[in-house]
Amino acid sequence: NAGVTQTPKFQVLKTGQSMTLQCAQDMNHEYMSWYRQDPGMGLRLIHYSVGAGITDQGEVPNGYNVSRSTTEDFPLRLLSAAPSQTSVYFCASSYSYNSPLHFGNGTRLTVT
Amino acid sequence: RKEVEQDPGPFNVPEGATVAFNCTYSNSASQSFFWYRQDCRKEPKLLMSVYSSGNEDGRFTAQLNRASQYISLLIRDSKLSDSATYLCVVTPRGEYGNKLVFGAGTILRVKS
Numbered sequence: 288n289a290g291v292t293q294t295p296k297f298q299v300l301k302t303g304q305s306m307t308l309q310c311a312q313d314m315n316h317e318y319m320s321w322y323r324q325d326p327g328m329g330l331r332l333i334h335y336s337v338g339a340g341i342t343d344q345g346e347v348p349n350g351y352n353v354s355r356s357t358t359e360d361f362p363l364r365l366l367s368a369a370p371s372q373t374s375v376y377f378c379a380s381s382y383s384y385n386s387p388l389h390f391g392n393g394t395r396l397t398v399t
Numbered sequence: 400r401k402e403v404e405q406d407p408g409p410f411n412v413p414e415g416a417t418v419a420f421n422c423t424y425s426n427s428a429s430q431s432f433f434w435y436r437q438d439c440r441k442e443p444k445l446l447m448s449v450y451s452s453g454n455e456d457g458r459f460t461a462q463l464n465r466a467s468q469y470i471s472l473l474i475r476d477s478k479l480s481d482s483a484t485y486l487c488v489v490t491p492r493g494e495y496g497n498k499l500v501f502g503a504g505t506i507l508r509v510k511s
Binding site: 320322327387388390391393 | 444
């Protein structure tokens with residue numbers, strides 16, 4: 288079982304560059320989400336999706352876009368990278384709104 | 400006041416000790432509660448769900464106190480391998496996304 292797969296694991300960007308973090312799950316989960324984790328702040332929700340074609344903003348959505356064209360994939364796009372976006376990013380999926388989350392391995396992003 | 404608060408620790412305990420963590424939440428409508436474990440530089444993984452009646456899984460016991468709005472995690476007979484950060488997660492009824500709230504985590508260090 289692959290579970291939730293995130294790529295890349297590490298990325299270094301220059302300010303102003305754009306990129307897409309990939310996330311795929313093979314558990315047929317309807318709910319998918321993106322979090323960022325910064326020291327001392329816990330995980331904060333960026334965007335989430337309750338099914339294909341449906342996305343919504345989380346707590347910290349500015350500077351990020353998402354789309355959900357299939358149940359399996361939920362990519363996160365950084366439009367114009369800023370140093371404040373240096374963080375560890377986790378994708379997660381779950382069966383329903385109150386089910387436990389399954390996380391990907393994370394992407395460590397540094398913006399210089 | 401943060402929606403979910405945890406004592407960041409670290410809790411430094413010897414092997415074999417019993418240790419307990421609390422997590423307080425501010426939203427009285429919260430309905431689902433979980434404890435996750437996160438090892439250094441890894442993704443969070445579900446440790447256990449927390450049920451109204453309390454629940455036990457081996458050396459781990461989780462309790463919910465709705466009146467005082469906190470959940471607790473008790474670890475008995477601590478092992479070196481229990482060293483990790485423990486995250487509590489709170490989800491209000493019928494909601495996803497914005498209302499899925501993580502605590503910042505409690506660091507546990509078990510020493511020989």
